[in-house]
Each structure stands twice: as C-alpha cells, then as structure tokens.
Amino acid sequence: MRSSSDEPSALGSVKRSLYSDLLHAFLKERETLRMAGWVVSDPGSPAWWDDLRSPHEIAIAAVLVQLNSWEKVKEAVVYLRERGLADLRALSGLSVERIDSLISGINLHKSKAERLKRLAELYLEKGDELFKQYETLRSIKGIGEETARAIMLFAGNVMTVPPSDYLSRVLSRVLGVKLTKEEASKDVLRALGSLFQLKLFYAGITTVGKLFCKPRPRCEKCIIKAHCKYADEATGSGTSLTLL
Numbered sequence: 212m213r214s215s216s217d218e219p220s221a222l223g224s225v226k227r228s229l230y231s232d233l234l235h236a237f238l239k240e241r242e243t244l245r246m247a248g249w250v251v252s253d254p255g256s257p258a259w260w261d262d263l264r265s266p267h268e269i270a271i272a273a274v275l276v277q278l279n280s281w282e283k284v285k286e287a288v289v290y291l292r293e294r295g296l297a298d299l300r301a302l303s304g305l306s307v308e309r310i311d312s313l314i315s316g317i318n319l320h321k322s323k324a325e326r327l328k329r330l331a332e333l334y335l336e337k338g339d340e341l342f343k344q345y346e347t348l349r350s351i352k353g354i355g356e357e358t359a360r361a362i363m364l365f366a367g368n369v370m371t372v373p374p375s376d377y378l379s380r381v382l383s384r385v386l387g388v389k390l391t392k393e394e395a396s397k398d399v400l401r402a403l404g405s406l407f408q409l410k411l412f413y414a415g416i417t418t419v420g421k422l423f424c425k426p427r428p429r430c431e432k433c434i435i436k437a438h439c440k441y442a443d444e445a446t447g448s449g450t451s452l453t454l455l
C-alpha cells in the first residue's frame with residue numbers, strides 16, 4: 212500500500228483500516244452488489260459491469276449510460292452484441308445514422324451515436340491503449356471526467372477512481388467530513404493498493420449510494436452502517452444530523 216503524502220501518517224493509517232473494513236463488508240455483501248448490477252470478479256475481468264464480456268462493451272455502455280437507466284443500456288449492448296456490433300472496430304465501419312438507428316431506445320440517442328462513432332474512430336488509431344488514455348477520452352465531446360475514468364478503470368484496468376456524486380455523498384457521511392467528489396476520488400486512490408480493491412470499493416460505494424445512501428439515507432438496512440460515522444452519531448444521539 213502507498214502512504215498518504217499530505218496527511219499525518221496516523222490519520223492515514225486509521226483511514227486505510229476503515230477502508231479495509233469497508234472492502235471486507237463489500238466482499239461479504241457481494242449478493243447485494245449483484246442486485247445493483249456489479250459482479251465481483253477477477254481484477255482484469257470485464258464482468259464487473261453486470262457480466263459484460265469485453266472492454267469494448269464497457270466503453271460502449273459507459274457512453275450510453277448518462278441519463279439512461281442501466282437496464283436500458285444493458286439491453287442496447289446485448290442488442291448490439293447479438294448483431295456482432297458490440298465492438299468498436301465494427302462500429303467504426305457504420306455511419307452515425309446507422310448507429311443511431313441501432314440504439315434508438317436510448318435517451319439522447321443521436322448525440323450518443325456521434326460519441327460512439329468518434330470513440331470507434333479513435334479506437335482504430337489507438338487500439339486498446341485508448342482505454343488507458345485520459346486526455347484522448349476527454350477529447351470526445353460529452354465524455355466527462357467520471358465517464359473517462361470509469362472506462363479507464365473497468366476497460367483499461369488503470370489504477371484510477373471515477374469521481375462520482377455517490378462517492379462524495381457516501382464517503383462524506385462515513386468519514387464525517389464533507390468531501391467533494393474529486394477529494395473523495397483522490398483519497399480512495401491514495402488509500403487502496405490494487406486494481407481489485409479499487410474496483411470492489413467503487414462497486415461497493417456505488418451500490419450503497421444507489422440502494423441506501425440516498426439524499427435521505429436508509430441507514431437501518433445499509434450494509435456498511437457498522438463503519439459509518441453518520442449512522443453511529445445518529446444512533447448515539449437519537450437525533451437527525453444535518454445531512455452531509
């Protein structure tokens with residue numbers, strides 16, 4: 212494990228121990244993660260994303276998922292797969308209009324078709340390296356930091372953490388300190404030392420954010436309530452804390 216460069220080592224060590232407890236909880240609750248679409252798998256496997264089968268499918272899904280439900284996105288990826296088109300090389304040979312017609316069930320399908328076409332063209336230039344290149348991914352209109360880093364982590368197997376609202380909200384409450392999504396992302400990256408840990412942590416936190424840690428949290432059923440400062444203080448005082 213790497214040591215934190217900008218916080219006292221005692222605090223860094225307490226935090227690493229807490230993150231380790233969270234990882235154990237996520238591993239134990241892998242069935243709950245499964246309900247949220249995450250499959251705990253080998254570190255380099257694409258199956259983490261609801262049993263998707265390749266880095267290409269992950270990149271395609273990452274582009275489609277903004278403003279769409281995961282169920283719709285999975286359906287679209289399977290539809291492409293059944294036609295041999297869930298592959299950026301195959302998509303690069305299609306017109307934007309044709310891609311648009313193939314993903315017509317997706318919200319904002321026209322702009323998503325343009326993004327997929329651009330992603331596919333870049334894949335022809337860069338090959339699998341594309342999945343590791345932050346600046347190249349960000350050069351595609353509509354691909355923000357979270358999407359780029361999600362592709363890098365799950366398709367490119369790069370040690371990075373997508374800065375998400377779930378990450379910020381859940382970690383702020385667990386630690387009892389308000390963190391921006393960028394701060395939360397950097398903190399997790401500093402504390403965890405392997406690709407498997409980063410993927411498991413991100414999948415677990417996203418599951419908690421989606422199922423339990425909503426704007427009004429459902430701590431009673433939460434899988435990490437034993438490790439959460441917010442839940443601890445709320446139970447101890449019997450009062451509702453200001454929502455972090």
Ligand code: SF4
Binds near residue numbers: 385423431436439440
């Ligand atoms: S215990 Fe409550 S506040 Fe803590 S992470 Fe779970 S839902 Fe959020």
